[in-house]
Amino acid sequence: MKPVGPIPAGYAAIDGELAIGGRRVSELVAEAGRTPLFVYSRAHIDARVAALRTALPARVGINYAVKANPHLAVIGHMAALVDGFDIASSGELGLCVAVGIDPARISFAGPGKRDDELEAAIAVGVTLNCESAGEAARALAIGERLGKAPRIAIRVNPSFELKGSGMKMGGGAKPFGVDADQVPALARHVIAAGAEWRGLHIFTGSQALSADAIIEAQGNVLELAAKLAGDIGQPLPKLNMGGGLGIPYFPGDTPVDLARVGAALAERVESLPAVLAETELCIELGRYLVGEAGVYLTRIIDRKVSHGVTYLVTDGGLHHQLAASGNFGTVVRRNYPSAIATRYGAEPTEEVNIVGCLCTPLDRLADAAAMPEAQVGDLVAVFCAGAYGATASPAAFLGHGPAAEMLV
Template sequence: MTASELIIGSGPADFGTVAGELAIGGIGLSRLAARIGSTPFFAYDRSLITERVQLLRQTLPPAIRLHYAVKANPMPAVVQHLAGLVDGLDVASAGELAVALDTGIRPDRIGFAGPGKAPAEIGRAVAAGITLELESETEARRVAEAGVRLGIRPRVAIRVNPDFAVRGSGMRMGGGPQQFGVDAERVPDLLRLITALDLDLIGFHVFAGSQNLNADILGEAQRRTVELIIALAELSSTPVRYLNLGGGFGIPYSERDRPLDLTRVAANLAELIDGPIANRLPEARPVLELGRYLVGESGVYVTRVLDRKLSRGEQFLVVDGGMHHQLAASGNLGQVIRRNYPVAVGNKITEPPAEVSTVVGRLCTPLDLLADKVVLPTTAVDDLIVIFQAGAYGLTASPTAFLGHPAPAEALI
């Protein structure tokens, strides 16, 4: 069995093999583990990230500007690499803002979205000259106060909570009551406040849902987003220059998932750009904000087998990692219906499957489950278990402090 048979990819991304082992960035797994010095660790392949951006550039309309959502993987080396490939970065905290600014990217290519921005964060963002995406009237006033204090006219956009929801998303972030954005029906009042506060309004941002694999549903959401922003733009005293259509592009995590049809998404975007956007919002620069889709399939989580034990007929492999590093693979504390991520024995990548095993971590909870009853080669203590699709929402989206085990290393190869 080869690595390509284990990966459920949606583009050209693929891991290779070197002397019968998984190869990441052209380096065999055992050599890579020795170089890093310990397990567990995350490894990200920079060539796969580059290929994913190239795929998007080749497939999407040229007018689309690609932004990277730093929250997906804020490792400084990953953000630095992507800053040279995409058109902008989107952050959600002062910490992410610092990582973004350290790349040297122009501040006007950074957007700051997310509810509950603290006054100190707002002040730092205004001083840096980035775009603040307003999530409430309170934020608008705080941004204006920071601008007066610093002698800067802040640049802002409005994040809109739309009056529609996106079906089929792994996480719904628009429609109905939400902590995200300003309800569409409240935007007219916010527009008047922005004018009174003399903020530089450049446009709108709608992010309705994440992890969607259905091109038709994404297309419908994009069409309705454009319709909504056209209606809101008629109430604005300034032309729309910034049109953030969100993202939500999903990647497959299990055998039942089918990759997103990127060509269909591109065709729909082309119709919108050549039609209503060109006709009604001629100065708008359409943006796609992508995180998981750019980095998710570029990464692996590698953990070493500490113990092999049999319990009432079931084979368990106990590893030195677990849900405290890779929460999503474990099922997010039981909040979702758990399905196995692609998994392999990385130092036996070409060996045939031989036994059914359950891979668990060493935390004191039955929720610490990385792979349930998977068919693997015969596995021994010190073998390396690899969880694929681990490039996004891994380490920083996991409860690393639980039980006090050491944090894993990260490497961009």
């Protein structure tokens, strides 16, 4: 038997069913009209942002990384909660503009921005986190053609990384950003060429649970930013420090000690060197803001036994929840937090494999998991589904189509 990951706090049962936003899952599915269904909880998002505001120094803003969950209702809800938005495509720019977000609150990162994307961003006043000298040259040329100074920050590839992070975005050769030793000359060039200088973006990694590692990385980021600002010889208007805060997915994972991270960052901020005295600071978070707010609901459509192993076959699967299937960056597959949503809180009585509807052995949502006995028609809940779920999965695979989504 294999354990499932820890179910996030804040979920409860009503009449034996999982409730999200105070409503039973069967009601939510009826409202959506179908399964599979992603449900995103406003209450969880609000609580997470409030906890960050309490823990972090007031000077440090919060940016939402739209890539984590670009559902239009989620972006719209975030508009009143966070200070800025980080996008990775012109498609995400369109979503932000569609819900009325001021482009001045938006920054655009990504190592392969097309000319049409650069033009769209420059035209409305989005900050470009330039990732190479070539990209900066294209942005300057487009700005000259438009008669508009591009707002340019430089994404830095630091020599250090976020230790223990699930995905390392800095340290050594990387496709992301400009190597730190090349940044001062490039910054001076774009400033001299007439760009509106917006500062630096230093992102070292993501999905870290160690407070010590996050504290060390944030300290390194601030030290590097101060050195680069001095070498550039110009004030640093803004520093995006990246994020890196992870969430517990698997057995044995523990939440980030946010209070420790915030206290250490406050100490650093209080003793910043003069060169950063007027710099606007922010951290960029995606998964940490919305990951635990999402639940993926899929219906059991068959129950079968093969060589003594019980399988619960659902109408969902890896085409919506690639990460939960273990096929999105993990080496050893482990069970995400999951439950029988329509028997929530019932004692487990059997060991089951929960699988999807696709004709591939990779389509697994839970292996050898202890669950209460479930039947055809019951709903399965996969938690921690609010980030890198619906849009980070191959929804077109085998023609099953996308899942429904709602914010409650």
